[in-house]
Amino acid sequence: MPPFHNADTDTWVNKSFSLEEAVQATTHLAIGAHQDDLEFMAYEGISACYGTEGKWFTGITVSDGRGSSRVGPYSKYNNDEMRNIRREEQRKAAEIGQYAAQFQLDYKSSQIKGPERTAVTEDIVDILLQMRPDTIYLHQPADKHDTHVAVLAASIEALRQTIDHHMPKRIIGCEVWRGLDWLSDSVKVPMDYGENPELFEKLTLTFDSQIKGGKRYDLAVKGRCRANATFYDSHSPDQAELITWGIDLTPLIHDTSLTISDFILRHINQLTQDVKSRVDQFL
DSSP states (O other), X not given: OOOOSSTTOEEEEOTTSOHHHHHHHOSEXXXXXXXXXXXXXXXXXXXXXXXXXXXXXXXXXXXXXXXXXXXXXXXXXXXXXXXXXXXXXXXXXXXXXXXXXXXXXXXXXXXXXXXXXXXXXXXXXXXXXXXXXXXXXXEOTTOSOHHHHXXXXXXXXXXXXXTTTOXXXXXXXXXXXXXXXXXXXXXXXXXXXXXXXXXXXXXHHTOHXXXXXXXXXXXXXXXXXXXXXXXXXXXXOOSOSOEEEEEEOHHHHHOTTSOHHHHHHHHHHHHHHHHHHXXXXXX
8 A cells, every 4th residue: 555645644453454454355434534433423334344254344534633622631631642542542443343444644634624635535545446345434515514524525536536446335424513314315324323232332432532521422423313213204113223314425426527515405405495395385
């Protein structure tokens, strides 16, 4: 594999593999902005691979974690100390989840959101060219976190550049900093988060710097999944205990003329029309 742009890129590899073997074995790949994003947005893939013969999850975390929220026991940590803490947490999650590999590309958020994002794309391309995953999990275009959307943009560009090498069966945009319950039911991609509940808890509690640092993502994600499951259909019993919603992003790879904004605005316009028609019938 070619060298990454950042000399401090961290690569964790499952002890069962060499790096080359790990990336080649990968069936499920997630690309996220921050340490812990993968565990919260792509748990379907982690759980599907966990202890399952022939299935392996690999994660790519793009940012360095320096800008994390910090209160309580982490309130006096400087940026470099937070970066090191979050890096170790992500490595621990990879070990607990039995990932094939975990890459931490170590970019500052300002680099990801600026013209240096081309380097992020190139790093992702280099990884993609070594693997043929069936499923890829990305951030979703309506996410309200700028760094998440920037990482999505770099990931879509990388996938477009590598389509001749491999086209995954599924490319799913995932909920983090905005839910997808507003999508038309016909286009929602449901992902069951109820499998291996002990694993989910272990993974989420790994990120102590966030939980004790003032952000209870573990409770928030589980609450959202419970709400998704219950509010999915008003006329039938819950079909699952925990569901997270995704959106199919494959059209963005097949049609390179389709912009990310046009793609997501089509879905937002569907919501607008649905609300209008529902209200108008009672005027």
